[in-house]
Amino acid sequence: MSAHNRGTELDLSWISKIQVNHPAVLRRAEQIQARRTVKKEWQAAWLLKAVTFIDLTTLSGDDTSSNIQRLCYKAKYPIREDLLKALNMHDKGITTAAVCVYPARVCDAVKALKAAGCNIPVASVAAGFPAGQTHLKTRLEEIRLAVEDGATEIDVVINRSLVLTGQWEALYDEIRQFRKACGEAHLKTILATGELGTLTNVYKASMIAMMAGSDFIKTSTGKETVNATFPVAIVMLRAIRDFFWKTGNKEELGDEWLKPELFRIGASTLLSDIERQIYHHVTGRYAAYHDLPMS
C-alpha cells in the first residue's frame, strides 16, 4: 500500500473561483467514450488491469458469512485459471484490489481471506453509510470499530448537507476527524455525487476531501438514485490532478495513475462482465452462464 495522503491546511482559495460547465462536461464525457477504444490483446490486457482496480463489493441486508466467504474467494481468483494461463497471465497474481463489506461483516471477511491465504485488504463502509445522516460521534465510533475488526480501508460517506449549504470548513473538519479515527487504515471518501446538486459542488467537495487527507475519493455509494457517471468522474479526476499540481507533485493523471494503489472501481457485477469478455477473447465463443464461477 502506498503512503497516506497527509492532506493540507484548508485553503478555500483553491475552490473559490472554480467553475464547472455542466453541458461542456457532458459533451466531453460523450466524446471520451467514442474516441478511445481498445481491441484484441489490448482489450484483454486492459480488462485484466481493470480487475485489479475492483473493490469487490457486497452491501446487502441479507449478507451472511457464507456469501462473504464466496466473495472473498472470488476476490482471490477473479478470472478462471485456465483463461489466465491462455493469456500467459497466471503468474501475475491477479486479484481484485479489495473486498468491500458492511462493518458487521468485516470479521467474516478477514477470516475468509486469511483462510484463503491472501492479503487482499478488507474495506468497510462506515460513517453512517449510505446517507451519512447520523451523529458525528456515532460515525466516528463506527470507523474505530471497523478498524479494530481488521478493516484496512474505510469507505466513509460525506455529510451532503454541509456541501449543499456551503459549510466547507465544517466538511473539512469532519473528514479530518474521520482521518484521525482511521489511524493506519486508508480513508476512502465517498462524495455521493448524485446528491451534491452540481458538478461545481462535486469539484469543491473533491478538493476539500483531499485537503482533509482522504487517500481516495469515490463517486457514490451505489445507493443513490444517480450513481457513478462519466461526467462526475471527469470532474473528480480534474480535481485530483489540480490537487497534485497544487501540492507540488508533478504527476499528472496519465498512465502512472493506473495502479490499484491510486485507482479503484467499486463494483459488484462488473467482474463477471469482464470475465465473460476475457472468455470470449480467449476462446472466440460467448460463455454460457454456467461456464463462469459465481461470486
Add this chain to the structure above:
Amino acid sequence: MAATRAGPRAREIFTSLEYGPVPESHACALAWLDTQDRCLGHYVNGKWLKPEHRNSVPCQDPITGENLASCLQAQAEDVAAAVEAARMAFKGWSAHPGVVRAQHLTRLAEVIQKHQRLLWTLESLVTGRAVREVRDGDVQLAQQLLHYHAIQASTQEEALAGWEPMGVIGLILPPTFSFLEMMWRICPALAVGCTVVALVPPASPAPLLLAQLAGELGPFPGILNVLSGPASLVPILASQPGIRKEGRALRRSLAGECAELGLALGTESLLLLTDTADVDSAVEGVVDAAWSDRGPGGLRLLIQESVWDEAMRRLQERMGRLRSGRGLDGAVDMGARGAAACDLVQRFVREAQSQGAQVFQAGDVPSERPFYPPTLVSNLPPASPCAQVEVPWPVVVASPFRTAKEALLVANGTPRGGSASVWSERLGQALELGYGLQVGTVWINAHGLRDPSVPTGGCKESGCSWHGGPDGLYEYLRPSGTPARLSCLSKNLNYDTFGLAVPSTLPAGPEIGPSPAPPYGLFVGGRFQAPGARSSRPIRDSSGNLHGYVAEGGAKDIRGAVEAAHQAFPGWAGQSPGARAALLWALAAALERRKSTLASRLERQGAELKAAEAEVELSARRLRAWGARVQAQGHTLQVAGLRGPVLRLREPLGVLAVVCPDEWPLLAFVSLLAPALAYGNTVVMVPSAACPLLALEVCQDMATVFPAGLANVVTGDRDHLTRCLALHQDVQAMWYFGSAQGSQFVEWASAGNLKPVWASRGCPRAWDQEAEGAGPELGLRVARTKALWLPMGD
C-alpha cells in the same frame, strides 16, 4: 473449453497500458472503387461519364501514398454536358410540388443510412481524416440535413410563397472542404427546386459516390451532377447560367456575368477564454476546434491575461494526451491531411518561429510525413506577418488580452469572420462578447456545434453566403417573376479608368424656379458641407430648364461621408428597434409636412401632381412600414440534441453604400434608405443623378430628426462616386441601381474586401410596387444573420 486464440502480447500490454490499433476495415471502399475499375469519371444525368482522351489524376491514400484509383479530369465539353443535363432536369424537378421533392430527399437520406459504412470508410480513406469524426459526425449530419430540408420542401408552397428557384446551381468546392460541405449546399438547393452541377477537386470520390446514390434512386437522375476537375474549369462552369462559390479571383472574373455569386471562404476559427471560464472545458473546446478533425482549419485563441498561465499549462498537458495516426484507426484524435497541408503548416510554423514566436508541440504522433503534431504557437508579435494570415490546421495561435473590450477589438481586428466561441460562466460577459463579435456563428461555452436548422455563414472576408436554416434556402431562391439574368458582360470595360475622372461642369445660367431654393451642399455628418472640389453641377428639369445646382462630390467627400457613417454606426446599431422606428416615423411625419414642396419639385421633373403627391405619401408609408417590420426580427431556434436555445440574430451590416436609381428620385431613395436605417445600418447614399434635389430636401429633415452621420448623401458624378465607394475597403456592403457597366465595375471592385453587392445590372425596378419596392428581398439583403448558441445546464 474451446481452442485458444489469444495473442502473446497481453502480458506486456498489462504493464505498459498502451493503446493498440483499432483499424476500421476499408474493404468495402476498395470494392466500390473496383466496381469502377479503379477509374473514376464524372456522374452526370444518372450515369457514369467516362469520356476518352482526358487527363487523369491519381487518387492516393494521403498517408501511405498508395494509388487507389485514377480520376478523369473534366474538360469544357463535359461541363457543358453536365449543365445541359441539370437544365433538363430542372424543368421537371422544379415543377413538382414540394411534397414530391421532400419524398425524394427522404429516400436519399435512407439510402445514405443503408450505405453509410461505404461512405465513411471511403471519405476517411482518401482524406485521411479520423474515421470517428466522419462516421459519428459528418455522415449523421448529412442525413439530418436531408431530413430537415425535406421538411422545408414539403412546406415550400406556403412558407416560401412569392419565391421561385433560381435554376441550375453551379457549386465549386475547394480542396479543403469535405463532402459534408457539399451537402450543406446541395440540400437547400435541391429542396427548393434547383438542380446542381458540382465541380469537386480532383481525386475526391465521396461526392461522386453521393451522386451515384442519388442518381440510382430513379425518377430524377439529373438533379445532382458531379464533375471532378481542376480549378481552371471554374470560369467555364460559372459562365453557364448558374451560381456559386470560391474566392476573390472568382469574384473578379465573374463581374458582370449573369451569375449570382455566393461565397463561403475561410476555415479559421476563434476561441475566447475569459477568466471566469471553466478552463478545463475550454481546453476541450480548443481540442474540438483544432485537434479533432472536425474543423478544416486552425484556431486563433485569445486568453485573458489573468488565467494565461493556468490555461497554457492545462492546454499543454492535454496536448500530450492527443493521439494522431491513420485516419481509419478508430482510436485516434487526428489523422493526416496529405502532403500539401503538411507543407503549408510547416511553412507557417517555421515563419512564426523566425518572427520570434514560441512553438510547443506534443502528442502521440507518428514522426514520418505527412503527419504533423498538434502545435501551439504563442508570443507571436501582433505586427508580424504570421499574425495576419489565416492559421492553418493543426495550429493554435494563442495571444493574451486584458479586458473584454480589448478582446473584442483584437477578435474583430482580422478580415475574417467565420465562427467563434466564448468561454465564460458570467452570463452578462458572455452575451456582451457574443453580440459584439463580428462573426457568423458564436457558441457560448461550446465549440463547433452544427445543426441543419441553424444558419451558418460568415461575414467580412469569410464570405456572405449562408447555409442551413431558412437563410440557407433563400440563397437558392429569387422573388417570383424576377427576369432571367442575362449576361451583361462588357469585355471592353476598363476597370482602371471607369469613373476615374469627372467631366468638368460649367455654369449653366442662373437658377430660376420655385422658392425656397433647394439646399446646397453635401449632406455629411448631419449638416450640409461644401464639396472638396468646390464646384457644382447643374440639374435640369424635365423641360430642360435649369432646376438648380448641386455640389460636385469627389473621393475626399466619400471618405468623409464613410468616416461620419462609421462614427454614427455603434450608437445607431445599439439603439433598440423601437427607438429606430420612432425616428423613422418622425422622418415620415416631416416628409408629410414638406409634401407640397416635394410634390412641386417632382412636378418639375415631369410628374403629374396627383402622382407626385402619391409618391410622397407612399414614401412616408415606406418609412413607417420598415420601422414596424424591424421590430419583429430575429427568433429562437430549438435544436435536436442541445438543451438550450440558439438565437438567430439579425445584425446590421455596418456602413452601407447605396447608389440610387435615376428614376423615382424620391420614392426609390426613401425605399432604400428606410430598410437600411431600420436594421441599424448607417448609409452613404448617392441620390438619383437626374434629380438629386428631392433627396437633398429629405436631408433637410434628416438634419433635424436624425443624429449626425446616420445618413450621408453625396451628390456628383455617378460613375466617379460609384468607383470611390466600391473601392473603399471600409464600406461593408454596396447596393448599386444603375447601368450594366456600373454593376460590372462594382462587382469587380468589391473583391477588395469581398463586400456583399447587390447590383441591378441595368434592370429597372418597379419601386411603387410592394414586391419590388418594399419586398422581403430588401429585408434579407439589409442585415446579416448571426447564430448564437446558448447551451444550458447546471
